[in-house]
Amino acid sequence: MNGPDRWPPLPRLTAAHVPLTRDVLVVSADGSRRQVPLAAERALTLYVDRQELVTLMTLGQEPELLALGYLLNQGLVASATEIESITVDWDVAAAAVHTRHGVSGLAERLARRTVTTGCGQGTVFGDWLDRVPPLPPATQDAGSVEHAVLVQLLDAMRALPSIHREAGSVHGTALWQVQQAQQAQRESGGLGAAGEPQMLVHVEDVGRHNAVDTVAGWMAMEGVAGEGCWLYTTGRLTSEMVLKAAQLRIPLVVSRNGATAMGQQLAEQLHLTLIGRAGGGRYLCYSGAERLRLATD
Amino acid sequence: MNGPDRWPPLPRLTAAHVPLTRDVLVVSADGSRRQVPLAAERALTLYVDRQELVTLMTLGQEPELLALGYLLNQGLVASATEIESITVDWDVAAAAVHTRHGVSGLAERLARRTVTTGCGQGTVFGDWLDRVPPLPPATQDAGSVEHAVLVQLLDAMRALPSIHREAGSVHGTALWQVQQAQQAQRESGGLGAAGEPQMLVHVEDVGRHNAVDTVAGWMAMEGVAGEGCWLYTTGRLTSEMVLKAAQLRIPLVVSRNGATAMGQQLAEQLHLTLIGRAGGGRYLCYSGAERLRLATD
Numbered sequence: 001m002n003g004p005d006r007w008p009p010l011p012r013l014t015a016a017h018v019p020l021t022r023d024v025l026v027v028s029a030d031g032s033r034r035q036v037p038l039a040a041e042r043a044l045t046l047y048v049d050r051q052e053l054v055t056l057m058t059l060g061q062e063p064e065l066l067a068l069g070y071l072l073n074q075g076l077v078a079s080a081t082e083i084e085s086i087t088v089d090w091d092v093a094a095a096a097v098h099t100r101h102g103v104s105g106l107a108e109r110l111a112r113r114t115v116t117t118g119c120g121q122g123t124v125f126g127d128w129l130d131r132v133p134p135l136p137p138a139t140q141d142a143g144s145v146e147h148a149v150l151v152q153l154l155d156a157m158r159a160l161p162s163i164h165r166e167a168g169s170v171h172g173t174a175l176w177q178v179q180q181a182q183q184a185q186r187e188s189g190g191l192g193a194a195g196e197p198q199m200l201v202h203v204e205d206v207g208r209h210n211a212v213d214t215v216a217g218w219m220a221m222e223g224v225a226g227e228g229c230w231l232y233t234t235g236r237l238t239s240e241m242v243l244k245a246a247q248l249r250i251p252l253v254v255s256r257n258g259a260t261a262m263g264q265q266l267a268e269q270l271h272l273t274l275i276g277r278a279g280g281g282r283y284l285c286y287s288g289a290e291r292l293r294l295a296t297d
Numbered sequence: 298m299n300g301p302d303r304w305p306p307l308p309r310l311t312a313a314h315v316p317l318t319r320d321v322l323v324v325s326a327d328g329s330r331r332q333v334p335l336a337a338e339r340a341l342t343l344y345v346d347r348q349e350l351v352t353l354m355t356l357g358q359e360p361e362l363l364a365l366g367y368l369l370n371q372g373l374v375a376s377a378t379e380i381e382s383i384t385v386d387w388d389v390a391a392a393a394v395h396t397r398h399g400v401s402g403l404a405e406r407l408a409r410r411t412v413t414t415g416c417g418q419g420t421v422f423g424d425w426l427d428r429v430p431p432l433p434p435a436t437q438d439a440g441s442v443e444h445a446v447l448v449q450l451l452d453a454m455r456a457l458p459s460i461h462r463e464a465g466s467v468h469g470t471a472l473w474q475v476q477q478a479q480q481a482q483r484e485s486g487g488l489g490a491a492g493e494p495q496m497l498v499h500v501e502d503v504g505r506h507n508a509v510d511t512v513a514g515w516m517a518m519e520g521v522a523g524e525g526c527w528l529y530t531t532g533r534l535t536s537e538m539v540l541k542a543a544q545l546r547i548p549l550v551v552s553r554n555g556a557t558a559m560g561q562q563l564a565e566q567l568h569l570t571l572i573g574r575a576g577g578g579r580y581l582c583y584s585g586a587e588r589l590r591l592a593t594d
Binding site: 021022024026027028029030031036038039040041042057147167168169206236237238239240257258259260261262263264277281282283284285286289292294 | 318319321323324325326327328333335336337338339354444464465466503533534535536537554555556557558559560561574578579580581582583586589591
């Protein structure tokens, strides 16, 4: 974990806040009128050392962590410590990123982009696939997946208060610390209080990629490594989602949604355990099933 | 409509085909193993006059129409007739677009991009918002929305065979011709065979923006105007979806999903009727309710 006198220091972040929903008058099929909350969607333009990089459409929950995670996940900076400060000003819809020593080759990297689909903010740089090394092979060691812990996580996510529950039209992503929980589960044969998986952070956004980028920003600021964690998402398991998780060294991604064939293929190559269609105690494991300890085992 | 001796001529398109699903072996929570089909996701790089423009991640259903619709919706070409040919070769994952007279200012336009979120292919150009004029104000004229026609459309979409039903993890978009159907509905007081709304095209893709871009490409090739049509989508109604529909002059967009606050606000500004959470005879109208003729009217 990071202390206050860590060197090199972490970036200074503002804590900009905006309303995350807006009430709108709607007309129902029966002609009745009522107010419903809708999820906010707003533009946030990232400037890196005064150079315009990209405009993200976002809910606006944690804009500083989103900016940081975006830069990390796109490989524009290798570490949060390369950044001196991130200043978000919603009045001008801007996140001003100041680096300590500049970003090498920023212009060249901007020239070549991949626009992706799935459900997300889209842009990755063409060399991304080459940058992500595979995770350790999936085995039933300390990183194995206990069925009971997975079900507990899914139940907790379903019960969580959220913008999605209030207003819909957002995707959620949560990072869970599970290694200690699983250790306790194996030792006691059941889940004690000490054995419960712990949700570290929960982020919602209009794009599922923004949500996972924000989680990446949070991990960088808190000094949390992905190895002992699982990533929960409400979104589809496309190629980009798998790549981002592998880049964060998170060995398991679980979604209540399904996977694409390319998401499955990449997960297999990168030794990532990919679980979808999860809910109500059921799920499908698309890859890395070697990590699973099922209820029937 | 476009005839074979239309001048200037429409672009020549290849008709590249690839499998849209792939069977994968999955493990269920109860330990059973089975094959399930997953939706394909593949990269398609667009080259315009040999210059690399963008790489889209797509299902691959209608890649030529996707490329055409992307160029139109991004405002890179004003008309399909500016393009001589689009050649898709899946072996090299490329769509080669040849224009008749080049694209003016392509390099400059590439320099400034907006990466958006929602659930989609993402990139729009920064000047997009300025390019889309509002639709005619919503009134109960020939363009009004009959409740019975809307419900019939929703029922038909639910019953439609689809990759989504087979493999999940894709979004669908359909263009419906409704003006004649509504005219008949008003004259007869009920829906006859002649009064049924007609589905013109149905496209699925891993990104909902790819799907609507492909519909735009289809409209350009077939010479179909948006005015008498409605757009159905399974995706969320975000700002970009509303902008694309307004650009196509389609006065109504309906989704089984919800809207963001910005999607609603733009729809209001552009006089677009925006309907979400649609299914089972129920829906919410977020904007342009002046067009609605409800069952209770």
